[in-house]
Amino acid sequence: RATLELQVKALQAGQSQQSPNAGNDKWYIYKNGTLLAGGHIWSNFPVTAGQTQTLTIPIQPAWLNGCRLSFMTQDDTSVMAAKLTVIGCCVRPNMSTTAP
Secondary structure, X not given: OEEEEEEEEEOOOEOOOOOOOHHHXXXXXXXXXXXXXXXXXXXXXXEOOOOEEEEEEEEOHHHHXXXXXXXXXXXXXXXXXXXXXXXXXXXXXXXXXXXX
């Protein structure tokens, strides 16, 4: 299992998820140009310029296959820090089980 923590900061105020400022900003996760997930950054309003929060986004194990994952936020919100935490157990190496 894995989680992506994004510490974000509003660069503008926001009144609602329909307002044309930080209020309508979203986060997105892509793999090889394909959108995997997304959602609104701000859910409690009003948002003030300079306001910060931490988003914890669950990451599906299959998304990590191939070791490439991208994320982004919209224009009125800045990412101050990002941390990907991956926890694995009982991972089998990719080895052949047939004898020569």
